[in-house]
Amino acid sequence: MSNVILNCEKSFSSVDLSIIERFIEFQQALVDKDFDKLNDIILEDFVLVHMSGKTQSKKEFIDEVIDGTLNYYKSEIDEPTILWDDENRASLIADVTLTAKVYGINGKWTLNTVINFENIDGEWYFSNWEN
Known part of the structure; x- marks a missing residue:
């Protein structure tokens, strides 16, 4: 059972849909704490910008997950x-509502998310996540 829900009425091109599916895969890997998947789909120079403004590198982010x-x-x-x-x-770009426990605080947050992707050899990878 997936812990990731896509609420959407739009239709997408196959390329757009492949990016959305990669984002769903990423979100599920966060829930599953799937180190190998996260390490594979996040670029080395990835930067996460938390809603607080705090930034994290790929390693820092994955380690905390x-x-x-x-x-x-x-x-x-x-x-x-x-x-x-x-x-x-x-x-x-999407509103993403996360149910999570972050730095000891349980909650449900809706984030105005912008996540940047790069296509390398036909695969989409995450280069930056701002929420």
């Missing part, structure tokens, strides 16, 4: 939009 500092339980993605920079760079 795995050690339980960041616990994700459910993700709801509402009406995503894909914006293109060029054929190999795109951004997914």
Whole structure:
């Protein structure tokens, strides 16, 4: 059973849909604490910008997911939009409601999310996440 829900009435091109599916895969990997999946789909120079303004590198972010500092339980993605920079760079913009325990605080937060993707050898990878 997936802990990631896509709430969307739009239809997408196959390329846009592949980005959305990659984001769903990423959100599920957060819930599952799947180190290998997270490590595989996040680029080395990835930067996460938390809603507090705190920034984290790929390693810092994954380490906190795995050690339980960041616990994700459910993700709801509402009406995503894909914006293109060029054929190999795109951004997914959506309101994402996360049920989580973050730095010891349980809650449900709706984040105005912008996540940037890069296409390398036909696969989409995460380069930046701002929420």
